[in-house]
Amino acid sequence: MGDPASIGPEITAKVLDGPGIYDKCKPLIIGDAAVMEKALEIVQKTHLKINPINDINAALFEQGTIDVYDLGLVDVSKLELGRVSPMAGEAAFQYVKKAIELALAGEVDATVTNALNKEAINIAGHHYSGHTEIYAELTGTDKFTMMLAHENLRVVHVSTHVSLREACDRVKKERVLDVIRIADQACKNLGIGQPKIAVAGLNPHSGENGLFGKEEIDEIIPAIEAAVGEGIHAEGPIPPDTVFSKARGGWYDIVVAMYHDQGHIPLKVVGFVYDKEASKWDAVAGVNITLGLPIIRTSVDHGTAFDQAGKGIANELSLENAIEYGILLAKNKKMEE
Known part of the structure; x- marks a missing residue:
């Protein structure tokens, strides 16, 4: 459900009232039934019914009824929409924890997360920089990365939620090689038989043969060479100011970005579309997927949008995308088993 003070409950209600969703999967919301009831009022979907459960076997999985674990x-009487609070942060963390537990136990095939607020979960006593780190720790995963996807543009990251200075220090051969391997497997999990992987440089012009930095020579190129030696189709380092356009044009199936904003900015430029005349977001598309985990986790590719919470205007497209990816990954995983 995401942070209960966010747009998460609202876009969840919108998506589950959409056509065809129950033909594709059996959706189960992990959260608070009382918050979802309030969300139905906000988005004017009171024709839907909430089915509170504490056992998956009690779920109905029927169009028109939202099953809520x-x-x-x-305490809805104390919940302030659009506000950071320890109560909301604690709830958001526990929803994620329960989702992970159910997936590890094999009771659900995939998990899809709405946004949580990093400040809220931290003041609630859970010191993580985001979903990715929570999933990694609670599943005991050491080698993992974030993938963003929108249409044919896919991006994975060598580092994410660290300072830019630290991100540069994290560009090491073994880490870059691990991410290339994870990217290759991720594409195969999505049904791409022979993935073509572009590896971005860290520096302008990929260092210009050491003129603007030596990370490409010392760390990135050796990682690419090692990956190619393993039979992975990896190319680079490709200058970061052109690699994403090439991927968008179909040259590559996925891009290995060196740090958070290098990968996030191009994907959100194409996925987030603002209608200036209407003064609203026309589309907020894209999916965040954690790779390398023993379970499937996809997510919306936006934040809690506290400024929109309680207004019923939030765009649900990214959540739709995340559910579609969760279904695809779950189906492909079952075919491999």
Whole structure:
């Protein structure tokens, strides 16, 4: 459900009232039934019914009814929409924890997360920089990365939620090689038989043969050479100011970005579309997927949007995308088993 003070419950209600969703999967919301009831009022979908449960076997999985695995962590009378609070942060963390537990136990095939607020979960006592790190720790995963996807543009990251200075220090051969391997497997999991992987440089012009930095020579090129030696179709380092356009044009199936904003900015430029005349977001598309985990995790590619919470205007497209990716990954995983 995401942070209960966010747009998460609202876009969840919108998506589950959409056509065909129950023909594709059996959606189960992990959160608070009372918050979802309030969300139905906000988005004017009171024709939907909430089915609170504490056992998956009690779920109905029927169009018109939203099954909520009810953790009962939120006092709705004290919940302030659009505000950071320890109560909301604690609830958001516990929803994620329960989703992971259910997936590890094999009770659900995939998990899809709405946004949580990093400040809220931290003041609630859970010191993580985001979903990715929570999933990694609770599943005991050491080698993992974030992938962003929108249409044919896919990006994975060598580092994410660290300072830019630290991100540069994290560009090491073994880490770059690990991410190339994870990217290759991720594409195969999506049904791409022979993935073509572009590896971005860290520096302008990929260092210009050492003129603007030597990370490409010392770390990135050796990683690419090692990957090619393993039979992976990896190319680079490709200058970061052109690699994403090439991927968008179909030259590559996925791009290995060296740090958070290098990968996030191009994907959000194509996925987030603002209608200036209407003064609203026309589209907020894209998916965030954590790779390298023993379970499937996809997510919306946007934040909690506290400024929109409680207004019923939030765009649900990214959540739709995340569910579609979760379904695709789950189907392909079952075919491999």
